[in-house]
Amino acid sequence: MYFSDNVADMGILDRIPRCMGTQHPDxxxxxxxxxxxxxxxxxxxxxxxxxxxxxxxxEQMWDCEGKxxxxxxxxxxxxxxxxxxxENKLGKDVFLTLRVPNxxxxxxxxxxxxxxxxxxxxxxxxxxxxxxxxxxxxxxxxLPMAGSxxxxxxxxxxxxxxxxxxxxxxxxxxxxxxxxxxxxxxPETINVIPxxxxxxxxxxxxxxxxxxxxxxxxxxxxxxxxxxxxAMNYGMTSxxxxxxxxxxxxxxxxxxxxxxxxxxxxxxSAPFRGNLRPDTVGRISGSYPSVYxxxxxxxxxxxxxxEEVTAAIDLxxxxxxxxxxxxxxxxxxxxxxxxxxxxxxxxxKLAPLVNQVANFIPSRRKRKxxxxxxxxxxxxxxxxxxxxxxxxxxxxxxGLPPELLGLAALNRDDYAYIKQIYPEFEEDLLDxxxxxxxxxxxxAAQLGVELGDIPFEGKVSRSHRDVTSHILSGLDQNNTxxxxxxxxxxxxxxxxxx
Numbered sequence: 001m002y003f004s005d006n007v008a009d010m011g012i013l014d015r016i017p018r019c020m021g022t023q024h025p026d027x028x029x030x031x032x033x034x035x036x037x038x039x040x041x042x043x044x045x046x047x048x049x050x051x052x053x054x055x056x057x058x059e060q061m062w063d064c065e066g067k068x069x070x071x072x073x074x075x076x077x078x079x080x081x082x083x084x085x086x087e088n089k090l091g092k093d094v095f096l097t098l099r100v101p102n103x104x105x106x107x108x109x110x111x112x113x114x115x116x117x118x119x120x121x122x123x124x125x126x127x128x129x130x131x132x133x134x135x136x137x138x139x140x141x142x143l144p145m146a147g148s149x150x151x152x153x154x155x156x157x158x159x160x161x162x163x164x165x166x167x168x169x170x171x172x173x174x175x176x177x178x179x180x181x182x183x184x185x186x187p188e189t190i191n192v193i194p195x196x197x198x199x200x201x202x203x204x205x206x207x208x209x210x211x212x213x214x215x216x217x218x219x220x221x222x223x224x225x226x227x228x229x230x231a232m233n234y235g236m237t238s239x240x241x242x243x244x245x246x247x248x249x250x251x252x253x254x255x256x257x258x259x260x261x262x263x264x265x266x267x268x269s270a271p272f273r274g275n276l277r278p279d280t281v282g283r284i285s286g287s288y289p290s291v292y293x294x295x296x297x298x299x300x301x302x303x304x305x306x307e308e309v310t311a312a313i314d315l316x317x318x319x320x321x322x323x324x325x326x327x328x329x330x331x332x333x334x335x336x337x338x339x340x341x342x343x344x345x346x347x348x349k350l351a352p353l354v355n356q357v358a359n360f361i362p363s364r365r366k367r368k369x370x371x372x373x374x375x376x377x378x379x380x381x382x383x384x385x386x387x388x389x390x391x392x393x394x395x396x397x398x399g400l401p402p403e404l405l406g407l408a409a410l411n412r413d414d415y416a417y418i419k420q421i422y423p424e425f426e427e428d429l430l431d432x433x434x435x436x437x438x439x440x441x442x443x444a445a446q447l448g449v450e451l452g453d454i455p456f457e458g459k460v461s462r463s464h465r466d467v468t469s470h471i472l473s474g475l476d477q478n479n480t481x482x483x484x485x486x487x488x489x490x491x492x493x494x495x496x497x498x
Contacts, residue, residue: 016220016262016292017059017095018317021051024228025364026268026389026498027298028491039365041070048073049081052094054306056313057296059095061142064116071115074123074137078130090127090137097193099142104151116141117159121185136187142224146194147201149211155192156212164188193264195224199234199336202226202242206249210257220260222293223250227266228273228388234336235343235406236272240422241332243288244325251290251324262292269299269496270392271428272402277495278304278312280431283424285316290324298364299496327421335414343406346449350395350405351383353447357394357475358386360483361498393498397487398475399437399468400444403429408452415455426456433458435494437468464493 034043051057078085088094100116101109120138127137146152167179196205209223225246231239254261265288267274276284294316385391395402418425467490474483491497
């Protein structure tokens with residue numbers, strides 16, 4: 001029996017959030033409380049409250065990279081929604097978790113990290129005045145693109161030694177300390193959650209996490225695994241297998257070191273980005289039994305009826321955590337390597353078309369997402385592409401579901417093994433095939449992209465096929481006004497933008 005099977009006996013589960021609302025802009029519909037179609041800072045404060053109070057999320061990720069960071073989000077939540085937060089304590093019943101910039105990668109955003117960490121004690125003071133106790137409203141941060149244990153440890157040590165540690169310094173010879181002058185700094189330490197997004201780091205997630213944990217006394221350690229960026233970089237099939245390998249390794253490491261590892265999985269509504277929707281929570285969460293926390297992104301929240309959303313979130317919060325799926329790592333990596341090679345070759349041919357269509361995909365947040373493998377200086381063979389949501393939306397808008405890319409590398413034995421460890425694989429592809437347009441396939445073939453044979457057929461959405469045919473005609477005729485409206489119509493049929 002692995003350690004994850006015994007976590008419930010230790011009471012740790014009660015402290016780990018199950019549904020993390022995020023700010024990923026994959027929604028078609030604008031939420032009722034937004035001032036316009038692009039959510040800004042004040043909208044996002046209200047969004048956090050809405051996710052907690054109306055939808056039932058027990059955690060909200062607050063993104064501090066790629067936009068102006070609101071240092072006063074805790075104070076705003078507590079003062080604007082006093083009644084709710086009086087009964088639902090921030091930091092105990094519901095949680096706010098900051099995603100900070102990674103200075104090792106995002107040099108232009110590096111100093112925002114310091115401002116963000118400095119805001120944590122101030123948020124503590126605001127909550128202390130509100131609640132009259134010392135429950136920290138923020139005590140965890142997420143580090144994206146974590147490449148090493150040192151990357152993660154630097155955040156932990158900077159906060160402990162420089163943000164909090166400076167309170168003991170004297171202001172001058174014989175003078176008072178900073179703490180005596182302006183008050184103490186709490187919490188004394190924070191938990192740092194590594195977010196793994198690239199193949200090498202996902203396959204080393206257990207090793208990196210274990211090295212970071214060394215020498216620290218922890219009740220548990222959360223680890224964040226991305227799905228969208230691995231899918232964007234290596235194909236959907238590779239992303240699924242990378243996550244399964246990482247979860248298996250993390251589970252085994254947890255058993256070995258005797259500390260619960262509590263994975264977070266970042267999934268969106270598009271099958272390419274995880275296929276987590278209100279109507280799929282049972283099968284998708286069942287595919288990843290050791291995952292504690294699933295991301296609840298914007299399409300999940302705003303492109304379905306609120307009653308469907310709250311019921312689905314309730315199911316996720318009540319699910320039982322089990323041991324990870326056991327995989328044949330060698331077999332998985334062999335499949336990943338050949339799918340990735342095929343996928344990246346196809347993407348190289350499709351890139352100009354994707355970038356053309358992406359210009360018509362509307363923005364849903366007043367921000368830029370952090371850059372990934374294809375969009376950063378570490379791109380592949382000089383290929384530059386939009387971020388995952390616009391990438392997905394662009395391909396869906398021409399009737400070419402991105403889930404199908406890379407599948408030409410698979411044989412029947414590969415399909416059989418993938419379905420053995422991920423039984424929902426065929427259903428995910430069937431969900432994607434609903435939005436296939438033969439005209440989009442023909443355009444891809446003209447660019448040298450052959451999708452290969454898929455060993456099953458699904459039902460096609462005629463309405464989506466008609467809209468995407470109209471988009472393809474608009475591209476031929478350079479009818480930009482028609483394309484913009486059709487992109488949203490197609491997204492409404494799918495219940496996600498990208």
